[in-house]
Amino acid sequence: MAPRPLSESEIAEALESLPGWTFEDDRLIRGYGFAAHLPAVAFLVHVATVQEELAHHADLALTYNRLGVAVHTHSVGGKVTELDVTLARRVEALAPAHGAR
Numbered sequence: 001m002a003p004r005p006l007s008e009s010e011i012a013e014a015l016e017s018l019p020g021w022t023f024e025d026d027r028l029i030r031g032y033g034f035a036a037h038l039p040a041v042a043f044l045v046h047v048a049t050v051q052e053e054l055a056h057h058a059d060l061a062l063t064y065n066r067l068g069v070a071v072h073t074h075s076v077g078g079k080v081t082e083l084d085v086t087l088a089r090r091v092e093a094l095a096p097a098h099g100a101r
């Protein structure tokens with residue numbers, strides 16, 4: 001079934017269990033910090049494998065020891081859907097093992 005854009009209240013409810021994530025500019029967004037560059041790169045690669053598994057891809061912005069993650073769904077005109085919430089949850093679940101903060 002095609003995804004549908006979530007309502008503002010559905011997004012707010014999803015964010016209650018996604019600490020550190022915000023809703024900005026029609027995207028779910030979070031920035032992660034790492035002790036150094038390579039841990040940030042390793043996290044990026046791990047996120048990329050999950051994105052391939054889900055066939056859903058965030059915009060990833062790597063800057064030395066920081067990774068910015070921003071996700072929305074292109075196929076519904078760039079709105080937030082359940083696919084974005086699922087990806088955010090999967091990314092969030094990976095973060096502790098990578099020493100992300």
Ligand SMILES: C[C@H](O)[C@H](O)[C@H]1CNC2=NC(N)=NC(=O)C2=N1
Nearest residue numbers: 055056057058072073074075076
């Ligand atoms: C065919 C393929 O599944 C689609 O192009 C996927 C790929 N990754 C995607 N990622 C995101 N964020 N939004 C999409 O609509 C999307 N579409």
